[in-house]
Each structure stands twice: as C-alpha cells, then as structure tokens.
Amino acid sequence: MEPGELTERVKSLALAVGFDLVGVAAAEATPETEALRDWVAAGYAGEMDYLVRRVEERVDPRRVLEGARSVLAVGLCYDPGEPPATAGDSVGRVARYAGGEDYHDVVGDRLQALAAGIEALLERPVASRCYVDTGPVQERVFAARGGLGWIGKNTCLIHPTLGSYVFLGVLLSELPLIPDAPEPDHCGSCRACLDACPTDAFVDAYVLDARRCISYTTIEQRGEIPEALREGQGELVFGCDICQEVCPWNTRRGRPLPPDPLGLRERLRPRAEWVRPALRWILALDEEAWRAATRRSPLRRARYRGLLRNALVAAGNSGDAVLRPWVERHAEGEDSLLAEHARWALERLPG
C-alpha cells in the first residue's frame, strides 16, 4: 500500500476505534522535544525523576523504537463541564479528568485496538509502541506537530474547536505515514491563564515550573506541600484546571462534542462521589475505604496519604469550623506529615 493510502486507512481506523482526533508527525527530534533538556536542567520537573532519567528518549522517539518513522497522535475529548455548585457541606474539587475511570486504561485500551487493527489491515506484524502518559514520548509535542492543535501559553494542547480537555495518546511505529501540517498558535496577546494561576506556576508564557503547579503538588509530590503554595490551592484536593477554565478556547462553549458510539466518555464521566466530594468524607476515609473509592481511578496516583494531606489544606482554606473535629483527628494522629498539615489547617479554622 502506498504511504498516502496507508495514512488515510490508518487515520480512519483511529476514528473507528473511538478517537475524536488523529494526526501524524514524523518520528524525529525537534526543537520542541529538545527544549525538555533545558526545562529539566532548570529543575522545573521537581521530584519527577522519571522525566530526568529518560530525557534523551523523550527528545528523540527513535531511541524508544529503533526504525520508528512516524508518530500517530490521537485525542479523546473528556470535558464533563463545570461541577455543580453545592450548598451545605464544605466540598473539595478534583481535576475534571480525574473523577471517572482511569484514562490510562480507556485510552490505552483503544490504542491497543488500533495497533491490532493496523496489523489486521496490513496482514503482518508492525513494530510499534503505544503510550498514553506512560512512556518516554512527549505526546503533546507530537500531537501539535500532527495538527491536533497548538501548545498554548498554559502548556496544554488546544484544539481550535474542541478546546484543551483532551486526552492524548501516541502510536509510534515503523510505518511511513505522511505527516500533517501543524496548527498555528492562536494564543495571540491573551494571557488569561498566566494571570489566573493561583500559585504563579508559569515562569513565562509556555514555561511551567511544575514545582509550583497544583497538579504537581497535589499528585506527584510525596512530602509536604510548601506553605507558600497552600492558600493558592483553595478547595482543590487533586489536580487543577484553572489555567484551562479561563482559556477562551474552552469557555466558548456551545459546540457539540463528537459522537461517542463506544461510550468512552461515559466511562470517563466523574463518579458521583468525586464530583464535589465533601471534605469531611475524605478526611474520615480509612485506607480500605480510600481503596474502594479510588478503584480504577486516576486518583490513586496521589496515594492515600497524599489525598488526605491535600484535603487538610482544602479544609484550612475553607474556613469552615464544622470541619474542626475531622481535622483535629489528624493533628493528633501518628502520621507527622498529616499532623503538620492538620495543625496548619486548624490555625485557619475558627473556634
């Protein structure tokens, strides 16, 4: 099959297995992938040692798969919308992507189906690797080069009509697929995301210091959350969407999401308990209840102790005296990390 027809057939397969977006980039090092070296050297990766360890693979995908020629980038929209306002209990908030089934499973499973579909199409084994946030490939960079959108000043990939609430995956392979044209940058003079970040995590437009980002401090960071960043965390207990929520490419709603015949968005839809989780519910979870509440969920990544730590910060920020007994329990507990965050919260709760 000649490359033009092969590319079209493979893209059709990607849409048939449930992806909303698909594009192709050449498997090669680019100025954007090479920028990772400086970013890591500046220390912006914080404790994410896995980024530091495999930088050279992240710079050039041919180091991941010898003989790789193309990167097929795919996208799946997931935006469940603004969580509803609540009255009564003080509640926390989790990032919009995190309340449903783990996207690694949903997107990863579809990528495997795509890889199998390609082999069936060509009637031969195809050397390939699939990644969704799980391997040494910079998905965003290849998605942008493959025309799925541009990387905004908030460092997210933004599609011109579907916005940035999109899971990305890549299929790196030996196939000589024809690259797409990249989408131009449409950020213009806007800087809404840079100004809205409550922890000043952007060193500059397009440059994030992960160590100050709430998505990093509440998920990746294992120890204490720096005091200077706690107030900015507000009610967030896992991740953050603020730089996406203010982006005009997300707020211009009204556009329909693509059809979802396989029910993938349904699987990603936040479970009721995580839409606006009551802080006292989180603070009262024991490890077994936490395990049940986070089964097959991306929330697991913060671990039990991390989620409680985050909820203690949110409790302190709530100013809700009703939470005192739930916070006091941790202030008097044996876990010194939780006890310190609980004492911090108690100083902010009246009574």
Ligand code: SF4
């Ligand atoms: Fe770009 Fe503005 Fe969106 Fe930031 S908020 S990513 S500057 S369009």
